[in-house]
Amino acid sequence: DQQVKQNSPSLSVQEGRISILNCDYTNSMFDYFLWYKKYPAEGPTFLISISSIKDKNEDGRFTVFLNKSAKHLSLHIVPSQPGDSAVYFCAASGKAAGNKLTFGGGTRVLVKP
Amino acid sequence: EPEVTQTPSHQVTQMGQEVILRCVPISNHLYFYWYRQILGQKVEFLVSFYNNEISEKSEIFDDQFSVERPDGSNFTLKIRSTKLEDSAMYFCASKEGLAARNIQYFGAGTRLSVL
Numbered sequence: 760d761q762q763v764k765q766n767s768p769s770l771s772v773q774e775g776r777i778s779i780l781n782c783d784y785t786n787s788m789f790d791y792f793l794w795y796k797k798y799p800a801e802g803p804t805f806l807i808s809i810s811s812i813k814d815k816n817e818d819g820r821f822t823v824f825l826n827k828s829a830k831h832l833s834l835h836i837v838p839s840q841p842g843d844s845a846v847y848f849c850a851a852s853g854k855a856a857g858n859k860l861t862f863g864g865g866t867r868v869l870v871k872p
Numbered sequence: 873e874p875e876v877t878q879t880p881s882h883q884v885t886q887m888g889q890e891v892i893l894r895c896v897p898i899s900n901h902l903y904f905y906w907y908r909q910i911l912g913q914k915v916e917f918l919v920s921f922y923n924n925e926i927s928e929k930s931e932i933f934d935d936q937f938s939v940e941r942p943d944g945s946n947f948t949l950k951i952r953s954t955k956l957e958d959s960a961m962y963f964c965a966s967k968e969g970l971a972a973r974n975i976q977y978f979g980a981g982t983r984l985s986v987l
């Protein structure tokens with residue numbers, strides 16, 4: 760199932776710099792997009808989301824951008840901190856209330872002090 | 873802060889045995905889900921549950937799988953006769969009603985090892 764794809768399996772960034780994570784999707788019925796962070800031995804933790812009617816959503820150091828025409832979203836983390844080192848998953852869902860999440864394969868981020 | 877609780881954290885079983893994975897969703901949530909992640913692969917949807925019935929299930933969720941909400945707090949996933957390929961992390965998730973959009977909150981997972 761390649762409906763949601765994260766093409767970069769890993770990313771290394773210096774503390775204080777920007778981390779940019781990318782995600783592409785193919786299903787035009789997706790209308791809600793989320794980013795989750797996952798530490799080892801823990802479940803995915805919700806980070807930030809965006810509805811398809813918006814192109815940007817910001818929450819503190821985290822900003823998600825959505826480009827519907829390109830079917831692309833990105834997560835910006837500014838400034839990156841060592842505690843941000845984790846696996847980040849992009850996920851998407853359709854319009855139904857209880858709709859399932861379709862996940863990307865994840866990007867492992869390492870923030871170097 | 874309310875959280876989704878899963879037990880056990882690790883379950884080891886013999887092929888062909890039945891296992892029950894348990895979850896306590898966040899108390900005011902209405903939608904419940906099971907996902908799994910086989911090592912090295914994506915997180916995959918298994919089943920969603922609302923109003924005491926399955927609302928959607930994936931191709932993975934065949935007759936060997938069942939879910940139940942036996943009381944007001946627990947949500948269980950049963951695998952009747954485990955196979956080697958059922959070895960994975962199983963995540964339970966829950967969600968509020970419509971107003972919360974589709975923000976699902978996940979438990980820490982149960983690692984199932986089928987020998």
